Amino acid sequence: MHYIRLLRPLSVESSSNRREDTLSVLLTITTDLGDSFFSPDEPLALGLVLESADGAQKGKVLACPADKGSPLQWRAGMRVLKAQLRLRTPLPNEKTTVRIFARSHQSKAPSPRPYWRHGYEEEPTELVVPVSVDMVNRRCAPVSLRQMPLPGRGDDDDAASDGNGHDLALGEDIGESIARHIWDAGLVTASFLSDSCRSADVMAEMLPMRRHDDQIGILELGCGVGVLGTTLAAVVFDAAAAQGRSLRSAHVLLTDVDEAEERARANIARAEARPPCAVAAAAELQYENLDWDDGRRGRFGPRTAARGWDLVVLSDCTYNVDSLPALLATLRALHYHSFVHDGTDTRVLLATKPRHASEEALFGLLHEFGWSHRVARTIPLPRVGAEDERVDIYVLTRGAGREETGAAEE
Numbered sequence: 001m002h003y004i005r006l007l008r009p010l011s012v013e014s015s016s017n018r019r020e021d022t023l024s025v026l027l028t029i030t031t032d033l034g035d036s037f038f039s040p041d042e043p044l045a046l047g048l049v050l051e052s053a054d055g056a057q058k059g060k061v062l063a064c065p066a067d068k069g070s071p072l073q074w075r076a077g078m079r080v081l082k083a084q085l086r087l088r089t090p091l092p093n094e095k096t097t098v099r100i101f102a103r104s105h106q107s108k109a110p111s112p113r114p115y116w117r118h119g120y121e122e123e124p125t126e127l128v129v130p131v132s133v134d135m136v137n138r139r140c141a142p143v144s145l146r147q148m149p150l151p152g153r154g155d156d157d158d159a160a161s162d163g164n165g166h167d168l169a170l171g172e173d174i175g176e177s178i179a180r181h182i183w184d185a186g187l188v189t190a191s192f193l194s195d196s197c198r199s200a201d202v203m204a205e206m207l208p209m210r211r212h213d214d215q216i217g218i219l220e221l222g223c224g225v226g227v228l229g230t231t232l233a234a235v236v237f238d239a240a241a242a243q244g245r246s247l248r249s250a251h252v253l254l255t256d257v258d259e260a261e262e263r264a265r266a267n268i269a270r271a272e273a274r275p276p277c278a279v280a281a282a283a284e285l286q287y288e289n290l291d292w293d294d295g296r297r298g299r300f301g302p303r304t305a306a307r308g309w310d311l312v313v314l315s316d317c318t319y320n321v322d323s324l325p326a327l328l329a330t331l332r333a334l335h336y337h338s339f340v341h342d343g344t345d346t347r348v349l350l351a352t353k354p355r356h357a358s359e360e361a362l363f364g365l366l367h368e369f370g371w372s373h374r375v376a377r378t379i380p381l382p383r384v385g386a387e388d389e390r391v392d393i394y395v396l397t398r399g400a401g402r403e404e405t406g407a408a409e410e
């Protein structure tokens with residue numbers, strides 16, 4: 001998949017009479033790894049709209065650039081796109097969201113289904129992940145945003161993803177660094193779980209409610225910006241209802257190394273602050289550092305140690321073969337901890353986009369560490385060029401009787 005990525009914050013310049021603003025944009029369209037640039041057969045027109053960010057007018061288009069001959073156009077061979085866009089109306093001082101997206105053939109407006117969804121059609125809008133950024137007092141915020149559509153409450157799904165509020169916004173770093181941003185497996189798995197959260201069959205397989213005490217604990221390893229865990233926090237009550245259960249409480253804990261903490265915490269705050277989003281009213285969503293080099297020894301912070309975990313989730317964390325032993329030992333230590341703490345038999349949902357043959361080492365290690373695994377879903381990714389790409393979602397189980405091998409590594 002390819003993502004529109006801002007290489008530097010947007011900047012605004014006013015003409016001398018202040019009647020006209022020019023917006024400077026520097027962006028690229030690249031993969032999550034930053035290892036290849038989007039190379040379409042036909043030039044891809046990008047759209048840019050300025051929308052009101054808050055209040056009843058949220059999502060209302062305030063301004064578009066004067067569009068003489070498609071100034072934002074991405075062609076094969078490009079590595080960056082630099083543009084100066086003349087705005088038809090001056091940028092307001094109020095908080096405003098700038099959305100940049102791949103335009104479909106039919107419409108200049110952002111797609112109401114802006115992300116990859118299962119059952120996608122091969123429209124350009126589905127091939128390139130759009131980006132947003134907030135401008136406050138005409139200054140660009142230092143993070144860009146990925147909108148994550150959630151199923152509506154009382155609406156149908158398309159109405160819910162029309163940009164009018166039933167969504168999450170995940171902040172990413174602006175610039176060339178590939179750290180602190182969303183990866184394919186996280187985005188695709190979060191979209192799939194969100195789209196399927198009212199399906200009893202899919203949820204019974206992916207997010208089963210097994211306890212009798214109407215609560216669930218979900219821990220995410222290597223959360224990055226938090227796309228998977230934050231989405232789960234937003235949909236877990238729907239997932240329980242789909243299985244005929246009414247949850248009293250749900251606790252979702254995002255974990256990663258300390259470099260990830262600031263961005264993950266900011267995204268939790270963003271999710272909780274968004275009024276239409278159910279996160280605040282539903283799951284308790286928290287963050288704690290958990291480095292697998294500590295986890296492998298059963299060294300957990302107070303939040304991780306405080307309860308048994310029904311489900312551990314992770315996405316795109318298995319591509320670095322060197323870190324697999326520490327990761328697998330951490331999973332084992334969490335399983336052991338949960339069993340000893342309150343008899344919980346932890347299951348694992350592991351999503352991965354296979355990138356290299358060396359990653360097959362995961363399956364040997366899973367066996368060695370006592371996990372049974374099965375593919376619950378294989379999801380093909382929007383395809384550009386000849387390469388077939390996919391995300392595999394595995395369910396791992398170990399069984400409560402396996403605790404004799406569960407002692408933490410010294």
Ligand SMILES: C[S@@+](CC[C@H](N)C(=O)[O-])C[C@H]1O[C@@H](n2cnc3c(N)ncnc32)[C@H](O)[C@@H]1O
Binds near residue numbers: 222
């Ligand atoms: C490719 S990113 C995936 C991020 C996120 N899960 C997603 O799908 O968007 C891998 C994540 O694993 C984390 N990670 C790598 N080594 C780790 C370790 N030893 N302990 C904890 N997290 C680690 C990184 O910080 C990074 O956030």
